[in-house]
Amino acid sequence: MSEPSIHQSPQLQTSLLRATLEATADGILVVDLRGHVLVCNERFLSMWAIPPALIERQLDEPLLDHVLDQLKNPIEFLRGVRELYSSEMESVDMLHFKDGRVIERWSRPQRVAGTMVGRVWGFHDVTAREQLLRNATVLSDATRLLASLDITEALSGLVRYVVPLLGEHCVADLWDGGVMPRRIASDLLESGLPSALHYPRPLRAGRCATYKEGDRMHLVVPIWVGSEIAGALAFVGGPDRQFSPEDVELAAELGRRAGLAIENSRLFEQAQAAVRARDEVLSTTAHEIRGPITSIRLAIQTLHEGEANETTRASMLDLIERADRKLTRFVDELMDANRLRTGLMVFHFEKVDLREVIQDVCVRLDPEITRSGSELTLRLKGELVGEWDRLRVDQIISNLLSNAITYGEGRPIDISAHDAGSFATVAVRDHGRGIPSNLLDAVFRPFERGAVATRHFGGLGLGLYIVRSIAVQLGGRVRIESKEGNGTTLVVSLPKRRTN
Amino acid sequence: MTKETRSDTWEPNTWVLVVDDDEDILEAIETVLSRHGFRAVVTSNAQTALQILRKSPPPAALLVDLRMPFMTGSELVRAIRNRPTLSDMRIIGLSGDVEGKMAAEELALDEYLCKPVDVGQLVAAVRRALAPADGEQARP
Numbered sequence: 001m002s003e004p005s006i007h008q009s010p011q012l013q014t015s016l017l018r019a020t021l022e023a024t025a026d027g028i029l030v031v032d033l034r035g036h037v038l039v040c041n042e043r044f045l046s047m048w049a050i051p052p053a054l055i056e057r058q059l060d061e062p063l064l065d066h067v068l069d070q071l072k073n074p075i076e077f078l079r080g081v082r083e084l085y086s087s088e089m090e091s092v093d094m095l096h097f098k099d100g101r102v103i104e105r106w107s108r109p110q111r112v113a114g115t116m117v118g119r120v121w122g123f124h125d126v127t128a129r130e131q132l133l134r135n136a137t138v139l140s141d142a143t144r145l146l147a148s149l150d151i152t153e154a155l156s157g158l159v160r161y162v163v164p165l166l167g168e169h170c171v172a173d174l175w176d177g178g179v180m181p182r183r184i185a186s187d188l189l190e191s192g193l194p195s196a197l198h199y200p201r202p203l204r205a206g207r208c209a210t211y212k213e214g215d216r217m218h219l220v221v222p223i224w225v226g227s228e229i230a231g232a233l234a235f236v237g238g239p240d241r242q243f244s245p246e247d248v249e250l251a252a253e254l255g256r257r258a259g260l261a262i263e264n265s266r267l268f269e270q271a272q273a274a275v276r277a278r279d280e281v282l283s284t285t286a287h288e289i290r291g292p293i294t295s296i297r298l299a300i301q302t303l304h305e306g307e308a309n310e311t312t313r314a315s316m317l318d319l320i321e322r323a324d325r326k327l328t329r330f331v332d333e334l335m336d337a338n339r340l341r342t343g344l345m346v347f348h349f350e351k352v353d354l355r356e357v358i359q360d361v362c363v364r365l366d367p368e369i370t371r372s373g374s375e376l377t378l379r380l381k382g383e384l385v386g387e388w389d390r391l392r393v394d395q396i397i398s399n400l401l402s403n404a405i406t407y408g409e410g411r412p413i414d415i416s417a418h419d420a421g422s423f424a425t426v427a428v429r430d431h432g433r434g435i436p437s438n439l440l441d442a443v444f445r446p447f448e449r450g451a452v453a454t455r456h457f458g459g460l461g462l463g464l465y466i467v468r469s470i471a472v473q474l475g476g477r478v479r480i481e482s483k484e485g486n487g488t489t490l491v492v493s494l495p496k497r498r499t500n
Numbered sequence: 501m502t503k504e505t506r507s508d509t510w511e512p513n514t515w516v517l518v519v520d521d522d523e524d525i526l527e528a529i530e531t532v533l534s535r536h537g538f539r540a541v542v543t544s545n546a547q548t549a550l551q552i553l554r555k556s557p558p559p560a561a562l563l564v565d566l567r568m569p570f571m572t573g574s575e576l577v578r579a580i581r582n583r584p585t586l587s588d589m590r591i592i593g594l595s596g597d598v599e600g601k602m603a604a605e606e607l608a609l610d611e612y613l614c615k616p617v618d619v620g621q622l623v624a625a626v627r628r629a630l631a632p633a634d635g636e637q638a639r640p
Contacts, residue, residue, distance in 0.1 A: 136515050192560060206544055238638040283597045283598065283599060285596075285599075286597050287567060287595070287596040287597045287598075287615075288595055289596075290596030290597075290614075290615035290616050291522045291524075291525060291615060292524070293615070293616040294522075294525050294528070294596070294615045294616040294617055295522070295525050295527075295528045296616075297527055297616050297617070297618050298525075298529065298531075298532050298617070298618070298619060298622070299531075301532075301618055302528070302532060302535065304617065305535070307535075308535075312535075315527065315531070316528075316531065319527055319528060321522055322524055326524075351510040356564060371523060406569075409570075418511035439515070
């Protein structure tokens with residue numbers, strides 16, 4: 001019977017032990033009480049980067065010397081080892097490597113006939129698990145910090161929170177319009193921080209990047225807001241810090257969440273601005289309606305009181321008529337602005353002589369021009385006939401002239417029109433205080449006025465919005481030229497032939 | 501236009517200066533005040549109001565729209581408050597929005613009228629403004 005003898009042979013026992021040791025994913029080391037290495041597996045050697053020559057010496061001390069440098073806290077590690085060698089306890093603890101790995105270490109005494117003869121150490125790599133746990137915690141905390149609608153406060157909290165988790169320093173740079181980015185830093189120590197002006201190319205293309213500057217690794221991730229890069233988060237590693245793919249992924253996610261926070265904050269600001277604008281419009285509307293109603297009420301009560309002479313009666317009736325026209329114009333403007341905004345304005349094309357329209361408008365607005373003290377000059381040259389909607393062209397000219405009367409401060413107003421080939425162009429110029437260049441765009445937005453600190457000028461601020469919307473829908477364009485203190489010129493060009 | 505009045509004799513210091521950028525409202529207020537025996541001088545801008553105040557003996561009251569272009573009613577009131585000669589002048593604020601009411605409170609105006617105002621309110625406010633303070637001689 002040869003089989004039992006094979007089972008009991010020392011070669012088989014050794015082979016069995018070796019195969020078992022190598023079949024596990026954990027590193028295993030067995031050391032006797034004198035510090036001699038009895039057995040270890042390949043996983044242990046690779047985990048601790050132990051060269052073959054060192055393990056051949058089979059001594060615990062040189063091994064300890066070799067591994068100490070790899071750990072974040074070598075002193076505590078060594079103390080733990082010494083304590084466990086002199087005890088019969090079982091143990092489980094965590095070892096944190098400088099390169100970011102986390103190893104769960106467990107140990108138990110080896111006994112022969114109840115007597116301790118050595119210790120078995122097991123090393124289980126839990127880096128991935130710990131990282132998942134860390135990422136979940138970090139992202140949850142970061143989301144809480146980024147919930148603040150004050151974006152400076154939110155990002156300050158974030159950059160302080162991620163140190164030292166993701167590096168020794170962290171900065172958030174925001175490009176919110178200035179030449180230099182606005183920097184929010186984790187600490188006051190600026191040295192060693194990356195300069196936003198020298199961020200690597202991948203970041204500027206919207207990708208994460210790691211690079212070395214001096215002896216430190218840097219990691220930068222973009223902060224996307226919608227489709228634009230609104231800024232970057234930059235992390236500076238410690239002297240031995242490498243950024244793992246997991247670190248990069250976590251940092252990128254923080255960048256994404258910072259972007260969402262900025263977007264939320266901007267949306268909140270926009271919502272607040274919209275509410276303010278609505279209140280402003282309501283207030284202006286109230287003022288604009290109450291004016292003519294006041295005139296009508298006082299006039300009607302005066303008429304009711306009796307004893308008014310013919311002159312007073314006539315002037316009160318005129319007044320009621322003017323106030324009625326004001327209210328009607330006001331409602332028409334609101335309705336037109338709404339029709340233009342929703343694309344529901346209907347145009348009735350016919351042959352229109354711009355010269356006639358301009359002259360009509362000037363006659364109609366003559367009382368206002370006279371009252372304003374402005375002197376009106378007309379210069380109309382060439383063929384000014386086109387295929388337009390007469391009512392709407394009239395509206396363009398009326399609004400331009402009303403505007404010049406309102407803002408012209410009683411100084412001369414010039415209207416000129418000329419034939420520009422396939423276009424007819426009309427320019428209305430006042431010599432009022434003009435509009436600052438940064439407000440030029442605003443004058444075409446509904447309910448906004450560029451000229452002076454708004455709101456006291458009567459009307460809803462829809463005039464130029466309507467002018468531009470009609471001109472654009474007729475295939476034309478509007479240009480504004482203005483200098484502070486030097487008046488404003490509005491130029492409207494309309495194609496003479498109907499466009500689609 | 502012929503102004504109707506119910507009084508042919510004017511006492512000194514009983515005239516009212518009215519400032520509003522809405523010419524129609526000015527015409528209506530001027531007519532109402534004249535028909536109720538007040539002497540109203542009207543202007544549609546604050547700068548002209550300041551010129552009038554510089555040249556004439558001070559009016560008994562100023563009725564001012566608080567929301568006007570260029571120089572607002574509030575700015576006019578502040579400019580007036582810097583002049584000791586106008587310290588006795590009563591000021592009635594007029595406006596059609598809530599900001600006007602707040603401005604009137606902030607400026608501690610003697611009276612505030614919210615548009616749309618009616619004849620009764622307007623005349624009563626001007627009468628109160630012209631009424632004598634304690635120890636003063638009665639005004640007509």
